[in-house]
Amino acid sequence: xxxFDQVGPPAALAWLPTAEIAGVAELCLQDLMAAKDRNxxxxxxxxxxxxxxxxxxxxxxxxxxRNTVLTRVARARQLGLDFEDPxxxxxLHVLCHALASLSDDQG
Numbered sequence: 001x002x003x004f005d006q007v008g009p010p011a012a013l014a015w016l017p018t019a020e021i022a023g024v025a026e027l028c029l030q031d032l033m034a035a036k037d038r039n040x041x042x043x044x045x046x047x048x049x050x051x052x053x054x055x056x057x058x059x060x061x062x063x064x065x066r067n068t069v070l071t072r073v074a075r076a077r078q079l080g081l082d083f084e085d086p087x088x089x090x091x092l093h094v095l096c097h098a099l100a101s102l103s104d105d106q107g
Contacts, residue, residue: 013097021098029095032079039103044072045081046096049089 026033035041044062048069051057055073059066076083083092 013094016094016098018098018101021095022102025095025099029080032076032081035079037075038099041072041076041079041081042096042099042103044069045076045083045092046100048073049083049093049096 032038032041044058047058047061048055051061055066055069059069062069081092083089
């Protein structure tokens, strides 16, 4: 129990049914899911969202140039990820977290 006290609210992400959430992504983000570079795009969008929208912080986290992050974000937007829309941001963040978690488990 003390571990949850130390981690705080982000501990809730560990309890998400990631496989089920990823199944939702298959339905609502079909263009992204069909993309060959989807794992890279998901990891990039997740980093940007985790960093509060900061491309510079996300680039440091990912170990790539800021322009690379910018290019990947533009591609993700073309594939239907509109994380600038506050009504969608939390949902996309959870979807990306689930997809990245499954990708980590498989890779």
